[in-house]
Amino acid sequence: MKPTLKQIAERTGYSISTISRSLADSPSISKKTREDVQRAASDLGYRPAVKKKPQRKKKKKLHFALLSDFRIGEFYASLFCGYRDASYKEDVRISLLSVKDQREECVRFIQQVHRENNYDGFILFFPALERDHYEEILNVLPKGYPIVSNALIDNPNVATVTFDSYSGGHLAASHLHEKGFTRLGIIDGPVNRPESRFRSNGFLDYIHQQPGLELSWRISGDYDFESGVKAFREFDQHFEKRVFPADAIFATNDSMAIGFLESARSSGVHIPGDIAILGYDNLPSVLHRSPELSSIDTDFIELGISSIKALKNKIRKQGYKHGTLSLVPVQLIERASTGFIRKSDLHKHREMVRGES
Template sequence: MVSARSHYGPFSAAAAVDEAARARGYAIVSATLAHEDEASLTDALDAFLAQGVDGVVVIAPQQRAHEALRTVSIHVPFISLQWPDTPGDRAVAFDQREGARLATRHLIELGHSRIVHVAGPQDWNEAEERMRGYLEEMSARDLPTSPPVLGDWTADTGYELGTKLLGGKEFTAVFASNDQMALGLMHAAADLGLHVPRDLSIVGFDDIPEAKHFAPPLTTVRQDFAQLGASAIERLIADIEGRVEPAPTEFAAPQLIVRASTDAPR
């Protein structure tokens, strides 16, 4: 069961879960929530149970979907992606905060001290955790922070924010909460006559397949969705088969991928 399937993270997570389940001999029945509320979640669960499913994987990164998940009764084994505080510790998730700290730390170690964060939508857990990671790393290095700039995951918004931020920029680097917004920022920088990374270093998050083909190739944080899907399915099948009690939340470690969009400030 997936909300926001059109976005890279939920889509990739759903594909990874599907592949891992099929590799274990399980068929997948999927549903995309039209709305992230209790009624939509309950309707989807009722439809699944009517088909006799053995277990449920919930991919719902928005806060309202998570709140709905906490209120409904699920009478089969289930596991949630993204939300570590899912009832019963039934979750696997990427360590979003550590990924953001890796991105921010990379910029700091290059010599940047004035770093802006372009965040994702505040009702998304990933956006909130990445913002916290940025703030924690800046605070740990005793560096000043400015309020994160809120985006909506899209390259169009990255471009729009970039044209506003970069016109009178007082910073040397940007950590964007996803690669699409980083792409928009790169476009804005080029239109304003700024060179990446000579005039501005940019780091993204997700390592979408196109990131290595950006101009310049994008430094970003990679999430191993295949690992996430396999871990989720392994825990769910163990619960279905009654082999073990559900383990505590598992965190998949992100990886910093350094490319040509970052350099020391000049």
């Protein structure tokens, strides 16, 4: 039978509380008393119980919801994969919530989700929304609730983390200029989308600032493949006069660039010999074209990390304010659709084509 404190007390004549403090080497007990108690405990074979270290409670992972009108297509798949990888790096949980109609349903849906679920913050990607919509969203959420938009807003009233669209357009024009092209064209995105206007503005501003460059062709699209097909049809009409309206095209997203490129190839147009083209977003499909498509690269993992950090800062009350705009840098990835051709070779090739015609 295991010895007890009571048995040690009976042997030494000390109280149980004195025995307990002696065995714990309490400085309030004299040296002689501690030695008497420890000697008796040893004789009886007493072994103090080993105290278990209290287990630390596991820190609850922050749980954010990413809301958008998710659609079938590479862009949204890339956005999701970027957030998946960002959530691992930032040690948070991300749930995807889909809203069918951005303008009509999002405010009511966000209010309902907040009431029924315990999310720590929202990330919104609703490119069609305007400032008034975000004001309504703020009104249905608790004051100070962590919320970030990944869509650019004119005069933002919520914290916004998005790609540097203006620099992307500027990079596109600069690249085509460096390759020796002087007659440039652009396929714009939807005019009601701020990020589309910024991409176009960056491209146009570079052209206007450089002597010898000319914006010789421009058409509007809707960010889909068919817009690129329609753009080429309009572009190709000018070739009846043996002169294309531009030497190089910037399509403000990859889907339109691919539509233009595939239509051009089907019509026997050489890229980049007859026309150079580049897109925007650098989606995986640009690598499966012939030629491979140059594009402005948008890092979706970095977008996710920056957005998650913004929400964390709000929760910690550090450096987060509604209306703050943070831009994620972009870079140009050159591939065959704009590369491997010199200005002198370009002119020789066009003269040969015109002679054959």
